[in-house]
Amino acid sequence: MLNAGLTVLGLSRFQFAMTTVFHFFFVPFSIGLAFVVAVMETIYVVKKDDTYKKMAQFWGKIFLYSFAVGVVTGIIQEFQFGMNWSEYSRFMGDIFGAPLAIEALAAFFLESTFIGLWMFTWERFKPWVHALFIWLVMIGSSLSAVWILAANSFMQNPVGFAINKSTGRVVMTSFSAVVTNPQLWLELPHVLMGAGITASFVVAGCAAWRLLKKDHVDFYRKSLNVALVIGLIASLGSIASGDFQTRYLIHQQPMKFAAMEGLYKNSTDKGNWAVFSSFNTKQHKTTSSLEVPYVLNILSYHKLSGTVKGQNAINKEMHATYDKKFGQNMNYYVPTKTLFWSFRLMAVSGGLFALVAIVGLFFNRKKSEQIMKQRWFLYIMGLMLWLPFLANTAGWFITEFGRYPWVVYGLLTIADAVSPTSTVGGLIFTNIVYFLLFAGLGLVMIVLSHRTLKGGPDAVQMNGYSSEDDTGKVEDPYGTEAFNHD
């Protein structure tokens, strides 16, 4: 059903999935951590408490690892549209390239320039100026999310375009429509909140492991507090924005929604919501499920009555709409199991994050030692640091698998988008190399972060840029001295 297997299409899809998932481990982590570090450094500027400066430097160190891996894997993303999906690039160039170029111009320059400044100028600028640098990095990385999601949103919900009759390609007719795409402004908050969750629960998790060892208690408890406040806001925001997205989806991409809820048949007015289900995807049937009444309607419409269309009915509608252009052999069913379970994983995680943040903040109250006594809770937080990555991936699985069989919804199928020049042999080779490379990078990333944690806040040294000033001997590269060197 998914054109899996060793075909150019299957391998290209695998490559896109692998590179994007790996890249997206680091993107939300970096965006979120930039924010967390910026908050820490701002507290330092306001309170003049050196612990917070140390905090910004310590967690900033881990941010730098993540940022480096995020940058280098990000170039793959931009290049592979042309490399693996040249037909897509030709079809979509008029619309898709613009946000990508703007992302580079408006966002990447900003974050990369100021991260360089932030890294190397700890003692050179006034504290508030230095804090400003990390805020600019954070703004830059959030802007990049805006533009890449603008591009993705067009693929989900094409707006502001026309089809050129002679070439068959998409032509942009309204840039403002592309930028104000409702899909974008529903996706963006959810992604940014996800980023906040990722960073704060990684920080909280790492702090929890150190607190279990009673290491730098004051430092890690303060870190925990900052992380959990951000984590609480982000998880509540994530649940709320997710709810908006879901209710939009029912109308915009009903097939995706039906699969998320595991519905093949239309739901009844009772609104039975499946907690668990098993499916026979070949026969398009739900074989068994554990259901709770009314929940589906509450989730979908915020009321008790109503029905939701199942995949079978939507499939018929899609055939009626698209058969004239795409033929009768299209399969409009999306990978139900993937969507169903991804949605549950994501939703449960969201609730869990909020809950753990509340309990954690309670235990970590200023004058209470409770957090140190509730070791079970620290273990849970420690283990939970992996969960945001799974939840983020699950979210993208829903978004991207749920668009099947389209690469651009209703306009271009995935099968028509792939590069005609790609070969199975080439793709097997590149997939293997990417896989090994990512495994290696991931491993180094974990080892380094672990080492930084073990070394503790006192061992962290920020990169200095030691110029001749320090020895008292200054040589100006623009001065005459520099030109008369023998």
Added chain:
Amino acid sequence: MTSAQILWFLLIGVLFSGFFFLEGFDFGIGMAVRFFGRNAAERDTIIQTIGPHWDGNEVWLITAGGAMFASFPMWYASLFSGYYIVLFLILVALIFRGVSFEFRANMKTETWRHFWEWASSIGSFCAAFLFGMMFTSMIEGVPMDAKGNIFGSFTTYVNWFSLVGGVAVSLMCLIHGLNFLQLKTSGTLRDRAQSWNKILYPVLIVGEVLFVVLLYISTDFFAKKPVATWSILIVLVLLTLIAWWGVLKAHNWTAFISSGLSLISIVVLIFNGLFPRVMIATNSAHSILIKDASSSPYTLHIMTIVAFSILPIVLVYFIWSYWVFYKRLKSPKAA
């Protein structure tokens, strides 16, 4: 061809010029890490010269790629899919060198530090070499169908001309990097960089002559635009000579600017030769022309507004960030 299309063709050229000028020296520095630096302290200093900058420099490539996608999707699609394996290897090289600086600094054992130093040197060399190879083989003309799909064989990408092109570009980057090093360091490192470049410049001159001969044989540049092509080549050689003189006289600033401009003149040479095409096919009927490759006038219009409102701001803080770090680095203690 509309003026917007020509403007964007030029802008893509400007972005690639920025990329080769800036990433050119940090490729060179990256190459130098392992075999130019003699001990850990020296290598620290070498890497520190580009520490705050390499990431921003690489954004020029990302911007060039994005701008090419936005303004000439047909060019982007043909080039990127047609050079699949070459670009894949470039990506691998960029990944290794990109993470090497941060990772090396945090390694505990000497073996692992050496590993990331090699990653920096080999990665930087391969990236520069492969970019050179890609652009030289591109201007030779590649086998393309009417839709712009490139079905090349091994020799499409790897042949005498593209190999010389690759070596020339990586050598230019190394020299440019060493010129940057002379600008940013003092003492032993600066002296050594100078003495290396004293030897490397004659080699480069030989390489450039070889490149011109093969350019004459392999491309239609001289047949189509003799005056412009010769002029650019003369400028290239003059810049090389000025840079060489700058190295000999220890005029670091002159040498650095000239070696950067000579990299830019290669970009100008390529874009001048391409015009009015963006891709040259062996069967000239299939060559992709600027007028057919671009986005719609509307998209180009939007992108022009965006570029001219954002780029000036970017340039201000980008240049300012170089100004912040303009001083020479302290000499490594162990040297």
